[in-house]
Amino acid sequence: LRPWIAGLNPFRSLYEILNPLSLNTGLNPITVSAWPSLISLFVLGVALKAFTVLRLRVWNPSRSVYKATPKAEKETVVVKEKSRVIWSNPVIWREIMTKAYGRKVFVIKLAYFLLAGFTLWSAVTSEAVAEGVLYLGVIPPQGLAFAGIAWLSLVLANTQAVTSITTEKDSKTLELLLVTDISAKEFVLGKLGGIFYNSKELILVPVLILCYLVSQGAFSTEGFLCALIGFLALMIFAIVLGLHMGLTYDNSRSAIGASLGTMFFLFVGIGIFMILLVQARSSFALQLQSFLVFIVVGSAALHSALTHRNPSRALAISAWMLPFLTFYAITSFLLGGTLGVLVTILFAYGLPVLSMYIPAVSEFDVALGKTTFDKG
Known part of the structure; x- marks a missing residue:
């Protein structure tokens, strides 16, 4: 699980690929792979896009919402306030x-x-x-x-x-x-x-x-x-x-x-x-x-x-x-x-x-x- 979490850091993954000797922990063979970082970042990107699309209507309402609000306010003003009638000679x-x-x-x-x-x-x-x-x-x-x-x-x-x-x-x-x-x-x-x-x-x-x-x-x-x-x-x-x-x-x-x-x-x-x-x-x-x-x-x-x-x-x-x-x-x-x-x-x-x-x-x-x- 640790490689997948570490793969969320693209800079660290790139550093390990370019410098594989930095992972030398002994006599074991060194294995370097970009797949954990690629898959982790892909999943994170998909999750962020899905969340953004779902919240888009909340953050940026449609035009119908903007049109409906002034209409309601206008109706309220007309009911509460009485306009004055101007004579023929203003x-x-x-x-x-x-x-x-x-x-x-x-x-x-x-x-x-x-x-x-x-x-x-x-x-x-x-x-x-x-x-x-x-x-x-x-x-x-x-x-x-x-x-x-x-x-x-x-x-x-x-x-x-x-x-x-x-x-x-x-x-x-x-x-x-x-x-x-x-x-x-x-x-x-x-x-x-x-x-x-x-x-x-x-x-x-x-x-x-x-x-x-x-x-x-x-x-x-x-x-x-x-x-x-x-x-x-x-x-x-x-x-x-x-x-x-x-x-x-x-x-x-x-x-x-x-x-x-x-x-x-x-x-x-x-x-x-x-x-x-x-x-x-x-x-x-x-x-x-x-x-x-x-x-x-x-x-x-x-x-x-x-x-x-x-x-x-x-x-x-x-x-x-x-x-x-x-x-x-x-x-x-x-x-x-x-x-x-x-x-x-x-x-x-x-x-x-x-x-x-x-x-x-x-x-x-x-x-x-x-x-x-x-x-x-």
Whole structure:
């Protein structure tokens, strides 16, 4: 038995065949044979092959096993999970049904609610209300609080409109639209619908405050309607402006800076300059000259911002008229006007809205590198 076991070592068997004298144990004759090693190795090879063939199905399953496993998993997933139905316009579905803007929006809105409530409470409980103080001879303390809250709503809505486009560009998701058949109108209207939906609190809070002030007798019915319609018109302008700036500028900082700069120039810069002009009555002529320079330079900057990529005659006219009409609206309001102020605001800010909507559609085509005018 020993030669057969020793034959499992091929190196030892080969050595014995090549050196038969190494097996010399005395005077007995030396016999050298390769058969024990050959037979032992043959039996071992057959045994290993038989064992490998028998275990092959365990180590390497057939294709039917691989196909059956995903099918079972798929059936299990379908039973346990419920898929969401996407609307006909996937853009507005994403804006409304998903957390497209992250969780920071909830924190910002919470801070907005607290600030709006504190501002209104401070104005209503102030001594100026009991004394009947009117700022600039026209605005009561409650009206000043409403103006501040409304302006903050416009700025936040404008910022959200800009980021709705710049976020798509920064995350490179806008490029995915290159392989879709979505039309320009679907994209723009979907974005606008999503922005209005996500800004509903920014619209609802000033409206509720305005209704409360009317119930307290701070505004007349005519003043309430004019303020309500004017605020909604300015909100539409702020959102469309943000969307236009987001599509016009490739860089996020440039888009946000140009959009917020326009908002501050129109609603803060002109207003403050107008107040200073009214207060400095002794040097009105000197102040008027500097104010006109401020208006002209601001109009030129506004024209450059609005027509940065898509030059348009309508946008150019709107950019040059808007500051002067804003100045006229503020002046009419300080003189006690209501309906005339509303008509001026609707015309002054309605024309830019229409002028920016069409370039927004064209810019969408340019950004995607395809033509969608045939789809409307």
